[in-house]
Amino acid sequence: MVPCPATRPTTAALSDASPVAVRRVFYIPGYDPIHPRRYRELYRKEGAAQAEISGYDLDLTARIGSPKSTGGGYGWSVASRMDGAVVASEVDVLVWSDIVRNSMSHTIAATYMQLIRTAWIYISTGALFRLMRLRKGPVIAALYPVGFLLLQAALACAAFAAVLSLGIFATDHAERAIWPDPAYTPLISYGAALSAMLGLITGYAVLRWFKARDGKFYAYYLMHDYAYSARHGGANPPALEARLAEFADEIAGALAGGADEVLVVGHSSGAHLAVSILADLIRDGRVPLSGPALSLLSLGHVVPMVSFLPGAYRLRADLEFLSQSRALTWVDVSAPGDGCAFALCDPVAVSGVAPPRKRWPLVLSAAFTQTLSPARWRELRWKFFRLHFQYLCAFDRPGDYDYFRITAGPMTLGQRYAGRAPSASRIERAVNKYTGTAP
Structure with missing residues (x-):
């Protein structure tokens, strides 16, 4: 195992850093065959709703007209005014919907x-x-x-x-x-x-x-x-591995591009893809010591569906490696009300690969029953698929989780959750039989 650079700023150091003025955001969807414009429209609609509720300004402009034919990004620009600060964020959707469509029978x-x-x-x-x-x-x-x-x-x-x-x-x-x-x-x-x-x-x-x-x-x-997760026993198919390498190149470019924070957001099965991408970048020495803050936000993860399979050696190794790294901040957010996610399950610990020096992730609850009003909760409670996307949407009684403050606000992920205790109801028991990290 390659040790993490000791000179990389820790979470505590990041919490004292200057406010964010420029941010790059990379959103990795789950297993979704739909055109990525749906995520831009979701961000536009829900961001406007959250801005009205929370009293800040959020303005979106389209930046990239269409995704590249072989993958690559599809994105938009966000200009925000929050807490007296002006922030410019560039959001890219890392597209693998073509791989998803090709995998469907x-x-x-x-x-x-x-x-x-x-x-x-x-x-x-x-x-x-x-x-x-x-x-x-x-x-x-x-x-x-x-x-x-x-x-x-x-x-x-x-x-x-x-x-x-x-x-x-x-x-x-x-x-x-x-x-x-x-x-x-x-x-x-x-x-x-x-x-x-x-x-x-x-x-x-x-x-x-x-x-x-x-x-x-x-x-x-x-x-x-x-079936896509199980077909290779938990290993990534070759086409997906090639796409992850392309994603890593894009994120590495952003790390050298002058932003104050590079934030990677992995939703659903996109969470375990984000883990592998960032583990590769850090192992390969592609995260500059004096570069922007590197942050990972995993939302509604389904990591055990893959890591519990016998062939998921790569994912388990990446989970173990990333959980010790000082090169990033990793916050995992889920909610028991999301029936499609392994809510509050620490993905490293339950996979049986938590090392003694484990630092990440910080497991937090989006607490839908508290952050959504009773009327809104009654409206959404049985819409399971919609609730799985609530992390990307507005909350009418927001707590300390606000997707739009995280992706467009003046604080890095490390600053926002510095000193925050993990959810008391998180699950950390190791129940996975397959804990090997190499074939």
């Missing part, structure tokens, strides 16, 4: 094969049962696409059986009316074959109906997500 049969393969991996390795010892919510979310896809298959089979039975029944009665002699049955075999064909068409139509409406059900989408 486009046929119904292929998705059901993914279901069988993914379920086998998580069950046979014991990962599923260990994940259940952390949080039930994300495990239920993981089981939901399996159960709902099996329900769809059952309904398709029921439709097939109903059409087949009805066809055979109708053929039998028609034949008896034409040829009363029970020994003479020239139509029955043809009727059964035709009924079976119509039954298959009907069953397939049922499956197609559900697939066409997956924008409401998310069963296919979630199945593709979990």
Whole structure:
């Protein structure tokens, strides 16, 4: 293991630094096939709402018209006036949606094969049962696409059986009316074959109906997500590794570009990608000692879904390495109300790789039941997918977590949370069976 530079400023030193005037923000989405403009529009809409609630000014202007065809950034500029300071932030979405789209099975049969393969991996390795010892919510979310896809298959089979039975029944009665002699049955075999064909068409139509409406059900989408993590046993596919190297180059360029803070935000499965990228940068000596403050904000992480798999050697090594580093500040924010995340689970500790000199992450709760008004909480409580994105949205009763103050305000992440105690309800017990960091 390469030791972290001892001369890099610590969190305490960063807390005494000058206010931020220029910031570079790199947002890494989770497993999302949608065009990254959705994140600009989300930032624009929710930032305006939070600015009105909290009494500061936030102004967005588009900077990059479209993402590069092979990845790269899509971003916008933010000018803010908060706490008497003017801050200019440049936000880039690090795009890997093309990889996500290419990983998705486009046929119904292929998705059901993914279901069988993914379920086998998580069950046979014991990962599923260990994940259940952390949080039930994300495990239920993981089981939901399996159960709902099996329900769809059952309904398709029921439709097939109903059409087949009805066809055979109708053929039998028609034949008896034409040829009363029970020994003479020239139509029955043809009727059964035709009924079976119509039954298959009907069953397939049922499956197609559900697939066409997956924008409401998310069963296919979630199945593709979990299958992507499991397909290589927790290791990154080659295309993703190549993209992470490109992301590292972009962040390294920003570290040499004169900003006061370079902030990397990893949301959902983007959190573990951010961990690996920053671990690579620090190991390779690409974080300048006298450069800007380097910060990592992980939001609604699902790290155990990957780190609990036997082949996730790279991720476990990166978690162990980054948790000791003095080269950055790492704050992890989640909320028990987010049923799609491993809320308040320390991703390093629960993965079983916490070293004796562990410093990070600082695990904090976004406390949805306190930072959202009762009326707003009632409105969102059962919208699980929407709640998973609440970290990027406005809070009508904001606490010390404010996404827009963090990404556009005058304080670095280290300054903002200097001296902040971690959440008392965080989970740190190591339940992972696979703790190796090298094959």
